[in-house]
Amino acid sequence: KAPLWLCGDSARLLEHLPAGAMYDFVWTSPPYYDLEVYSRSDKDGSAFESYPKFMEWYRGIFAQAVSRLNENRFLGVKIADVRDGRGAYCNFLGDNIACFRDLGLHFYNEAVLYTPLGSLPMRTSRQFRATRKMGRAHQNVLFFWKGDPRAVCEHFPADIEVGEVEDPGDPAA
Numbered sequence: 001k002a003p004l005w006l007c008g009d010s011a012r013l014l015e016h017l018p019a020g021a022m023y024d025f026v027w028t029s030p031p032y033y034d035l036e037v038y039s040r041s042d043k044d045g046s047a048f049e050s051y052p053k054f055m056e057w058y059r060g061i062f063a064q065a066v067s068r069l070n071e072n073r074f075l076g077v078k079i080a081d082v083r084d085g086r087g088a089y090c091n092f093l094g095d096n097i098a099c100f101r102d103l104g105l106h107f108y109n110e111a112v113l114y115t116p117l118g119s120l121p122m123r124t125s126r127q128f129r130a131t132r133k134m135g136r137a138h139q140n141v142l143f144f145w146k147g148d149p150r151a152v153c154e155h156f157p158a159d160i161e162v163g164e165v166e167d168p169g170d171p172a173a
Contacts, residue, residue, distance in 0.1 A: 013064040026065050026075040033082045066103045072147035072155045080139045105144035113139045
């Protein structure tokens with residue numbers, strides 16, 4: 001079945017979804033607080049003046065999404081941590097886990113999405129000398145389960161193909 005694409009204000013998610021519709025999977029790559037500011041609108045979470053205000057907005061959106069997620073189904077989120085004005089991590093990773101657990105989901109799996117290095121080595125060498133901060137070449141992919149985690153295999157039987165992942169080798173070699 002083809003996905004249904006909807007455009008609108010995610011803070012008003014339930015107004016955009018068909019009445020009573022429930023979903024089998026939620027996947028998102030949300031804003032990483034103010035890492036990229038998408039607009040200057042007072043309704044745009046990426047432009048909020050504080051991380052706590054952003055997280056309040058963020059939790060409100062996902063409370064709506066979780067309310068429409070069928071029982072015994074997954075929610076996936078791709079994120080990376082962000083830094084505050086002093087240069088320390090905000091703990092966006094931990095706050096995501098807490099957010100979804102507070103909404104009744106179980107933290108079920110995680111993966112690391114390795115991203116191409118591109119200009120990261122050049123940018124990081126200058127950055128590291130100035131601040132002792134390393135560059136990030138990955139994002140976190142978190143999966144949450146709505147329902148009893150012991151029931152996953154009942155809803156997703158073992159007749160799936162599992163293969164080996166090829167090691168691309170050392171790109172610097």
